[in-house]
Amino acid sequence: MWHLYHFPLCPFSRKVQLSLGEKKIGYELVTLYPWDADESFHRLNPAGRVPVLYDAAKKVALIDSQAICEYLEETVSDRPLLIGSARARAEIRRLVALFDENFYGDITGPLLHEKMRKRLVLRQSPDSRVLRETMRLLHEHLDYIDWLVDNRRWLAGAQLSLADFAAASQISVVDYLGGIDWSDHESAHGWYRVIKSRPSFAPLLRQKMDGLPAPKHYADVNA
Amino acid sequence: MWHLYHFPLCPFSRKVQLSLGEKKIGYELVTLYPWDADESFHRLNPAGRVPVLYDAAKKVALIDSQAICEYLEETVSDRPLLIGSARARAEIRRLVALFDENFYGDITGPLLHEKMRKRLVLRQSPDSRVLRETMRLLHEHLDYIDWLVDNRRWLAGAQLSLADFAAASQISVVDYLGGIDWSDHESAHGWYRVIKSRPSFAPLLRQKMDGLPAPKHYADVNA
Ligand SMILES: N[C@@H](CCC(=O)N[C@@H](CS)C(=O)NCC(=O)O)C(=O)O
Ligand SMILES: N[C@@H](CCC(=O)N[C@@H](CS)C(=O)NCC(=O)O)C(=O)O
Numbered sequence: 001m002w003h004l005y006h007f008p009l010c011p012f013s014r015k016v017q018l019s020l021g022e023k024k025i026g027y028e029l030v031t032l033y034p035w036d037a038d039e040s041f042h043r044l045n046p047a048g049r050v051p052v053l054y055d056a057a058k059k060v061a062l063i064d065s066q067a068i069c070e071y072l073e074e075t076v077s078d079r080p081l082l083i084g085s086a087r088a089r090a091e092i093r094r095l096v097a098l099f100d101e102n103f104y105g106d107i108t109g110p111l112l113h114e115k116m117r118k119r120l121v122l123r124q125s126p127d128s129r130v131l132r133e134t135m136r137l138l139h140e141h142l143d144y145i146d147w148l149v150d151n152r153r154w155l156a157g158a159q160l161s162l163a164d165f166a167a168a169s170q171i172s173v174v175d176y177l178g179g180i181d182w183s184d185h186e187s188a189h190g191w192y193r194v195i196k197s198r199p200s201f202a203p204l205l206r207q208k209m210d211g212l213p214a215p216k217h218y219a220d221v222n223a
Numbered sequence: 224m225w226h227l228y229h230f231p232l233c234p235f236s237r238k239v240q241l242s243l244g245e246k247k248i249g250y251e252l253v254t255l256y257p258w259d260a261d262e263s264f265h266r267l268n269p270a271g272r273v274p275v276l277y278d279a280a281k282k283v284a285l286i287d288s289q290a291i292c293e294y295l296e297e298t299v300s301d302r303p304l305l306i307g308s309a310r311a312r313a314e315i316r317r318l319v320a321l322f323d324e325n326f327y328g329d330i331t332g333p334l335l336h337e338k339m340r341k342r343l344v345l346r347q348s349p350d351s352r353v354l355r356e357t358m359r360l361l362h363e364h365l366d367y368i369d370w371l372v373d374n375r376r377w378l379a380g381a382q383l384s385l386a387d388f389a390a391a392s393q394i395s396v397v398d399y400l401g402g403i404d405w406s407d408h409e410s411a412h413g414w415y416r417v418i419k420s421r422p423s424f425a426p427l428l429r430q431k432m433d434g435l436p437a438p439k440h441y442a443d444v445n446a
Binding site: 062086 | 297313367
């Protein structure tokens with residue numbers, strides 16, 4: 001049985017949950033806050049990060065969301081998410097990296113720091129200058145998603161792929177942390193509503209972070 | 224013909240060069256400093272980063288070092304670098320991510336900022352506190368490499384893999400930027416000397432960054 005070490009607002013754990021959900025692979029969640037992790041978790045993952053997908057009986061510990069998704073892709077043929085020619089797969093992986101690294105670095109990471117860590121761990125108030133800058137960068141990234149959606153059926157091309165789920169994972173965390181101003185981003189908004197209403201997304205919309213309530217619209221698939 | 228957009232001290236471009244070299248794929252280098260990039264480069268890569276592997280005739284632009292290495296793996300069967308079972312491949316990818324993200328985030332990234340960008344772009348002097356902290360973290364990472372080398376033939380297991388080249392790419396940049404104190408890290412040092420003496424590594428040892436000379440021992444494969 002797979003156990004997924006995660007915490008509710010980790011976007012990379014969300015990406016893995018969406019892969020597992022799309023492929024209909026069973027698993028149980030184990031909540032782990034990296035800032036509270038003990039020695040035994042560091043033995044499992046020396047990098048001290050989530051997600052980790054662990055099968056205790058088989059002694060398999062998979063680490064790093066992209067390594068996990070590639071593994072699921074190689075071992076489960078249901079609902080392939082890295083599809084097409086080598087070139088098409090390179091385009092999917094480019095976009096996954098764009099969302100995992102640039103979107104996360106510009107927006108999700110700073111927001112998690114300001115709105116989650118400062119509140120729950122550091123007991124500080126958020127820096128409004130940082131918040132404003134992330135909102136500015138969010139609009140740039142949403143512009144790019146608009147452009148992709150206006151030019152392609154899905155983010156990476158004609159098929160739904162891991163790129164869509166990587167992007168939606170980041171966006172769902174940003175949405176939880178305060179909502180997104182979708183005005184001027186109708187294309188991106190339409191695309192996100194479609195992803196959000198997939199069955200694989202439902203568990204994410206139910207997960208709550210203790211001490212940090214989600215805004216009302218968050219779990220509404222029509223919002 | 225492939226063109227690789229890179230700059231000499233970008234560790235991710237080095238990882239791609241090593242893959243290309245191991246697989247004996249021809250290419251030409253194009254030097255690109257992201258901080259000086261113009262509109263035409265941003266059209267090629269909206270993320271504004273190197274490496275980009277570009278074939279103008281075929282209109283293929285591959286972006287993100289890992290997406291590039293996966294593409295080379297899928298299209299060129301010579302010298303596979305992501306080898307073995309799905310589980311073995313997951314272990315290779317875990318380590319690649321560890322070096323690309325954690326080692327880079329702890330050490331190579333801060334060092335490039337302090338010793339390269341501050342000198343060549345910002346005209347500031349390095350912050351000695353940051354330099355000391357990176358050296359401390361370097362020893363922790365070298366301890367982990369020692370442990371891997373003491374327990375396995377190569378970093379990810381019985382076979383030479385992309386994990387070795389990802390690690391050596393980061394280390395070679397740190398070495399260029401000031402040398403590494405290998406005392407207490409004999410195992411890691413022995414492993415690095417072996418990688419460094421491979422033919423695929425020779426071009427990296429010749430590349431120089433304008434205005435930033437390498438230390439004498441840098442290109443010495445016995446050092
Ligand atoms: N590239 C990694 C990123 C994982 C990551 O950054 N996880 C965060 C939580 S969202 C974490 O565990 N951070 C704790 C730390 O770095 O100490 C992946 O895709 O799995
Ligand atoms: N994950 C990316 C990282 C690429 C990256 O960070 N490149 C740096 C140079 S070492 C860069 O171009 N930075 C410029 C920027 O971020 O604006 C990869 O593996 O290709």
